[in-house]
Amino acid sequence: RRRHQRAHHRPGRVAEAHRHRRVQGHRGRRRLKTVGVFDSGVGGLSVLRALLAELPGTRFVYAADSAYAPYGERTAQDVSQRTERITALLRERHGIDALVVACNTATAHAINELRQHHPDLPIVGVEPALKPAAALSRNGHIGVLATRGTLGSARVAALRDRLVEASPRPLHFSFQPCDGLAGAIERHDLPTIQNLSERYVQELQQADAAIDTVVLGCTHYPFVQDQLAALCGADVTLVDTGVAVARRTREVLATLPATSQSNTVNGAPLLLSSGPPEALAQAAQRWLGLGVSASPLFD
Ligand code: DGL
Helix, strand or coil, X not given: CHHHHHHHHCHHHHHHHHHHHHHHHHHCCCCCCEEEEEECCCCCHXXXXXXXXXXXXXXXXXXXXXXXXXXXXXXXHHHHHHHHHHHHHHHHHHCCCEEEECCHHHHHHHXXXXXXXXXXXXXXXXXXXXXXXXXXXXXXXXXXXXXXHHHCXXXXXXXXXXXXXXXXXXXXXXXXXXCCHHHHHHHCCHHHHHHHHHHHHHHHHHHCCCCCEEEECCCCHHHHHHHHHHHHCCCCEEECCHHHHHHHHHHHHHCCCCCCCCCCCCCCCEEEECCCHHHHHHHHHHHHCXXXXXXXXXX
C-alpha cells in the first residue's frame, strides 16, 4: 500500500512502480488464503456472513449442495459421502487452504472421517451451541432446534452428556427435531416456514415450559430468527454459532504458513451450487446483500 500511495502522489513514477509491483506479485507478495465453506444448501450463508465480517482479505468459495438438500433427514452414510465428494472438489479445483463445514448435520455425521481423510487440511465444524446456551440460561432449561440427523447423532448426545455431567447445577436440554424446516427455508416457502416454526416452538414449550434459552442448531435457522423469536417470546434468548465459528476460523488461519505463490483474485465470494445457481445467488442477495452470480458446482 505504501508503494501505491507513493505512485499516486508522484505521477512521474507510476509506470515504474507498476512494473516493480508486478514482479513482486510473483515472488514476495502474500497469496490470499482461500477458505471453502460448505453446506447442504443456503443455510451456510449465515456462517459466510459472519466469516466475511471477521476475515476481510480472505477469499471464500461457498459450495451449496442444494440438489441433495436437505441433509437433515438423510442417512449418516449419504451425508458423509456428499461431504467427502464436495471436499475433494473444493481441494482439487479451488485449492482451498481450509474448510468450514457450515452445516451441523454434516459436522455431526462426517467430520471425524473427513479429518482422517484430509489430515493436512484444517477443518472447522459447526455444532449446536449447547455450551454457550448453558452459560447464558438463567434457569438451566434449554431448547435445541435442529435437524433430526443432528439431534440423533452420537456426537451431539455426547456433547449434551458431557455438559450435564460437568455442570454444577442441573441442566435440562429438550431436543426438538424440525423436519422440513430447512427445506422450506431452502425453497423460501414462507407459509410453510411459518407453519413449521409455530408447530416446533409449540412442541418445545409443551416439552418444557420453563425454557429460557433456545439454540438454533441448524445454519438455515438464523434466516428465520425473527419468526422464531416472536413465537418464543421476549423472555427467551436465541443462540446461534456463526460468530463463534468465524472467530475459530480466524485462529486456524493464523496458524497456517504464509504462502508466496502468485495472488488470486480478491473480492466477492465465489458461489457454487449443485442445484439451480440462481436460487443461491438470490439467497445471497436477499440475506447478505451480495450482488454476485453463482455457478454450477459440478460440470
Ligand atoms: N444447514 C444444515 C445444518 O446446519 C442442514 C440442514 C439440512 O440440510 O437439513 O444442519
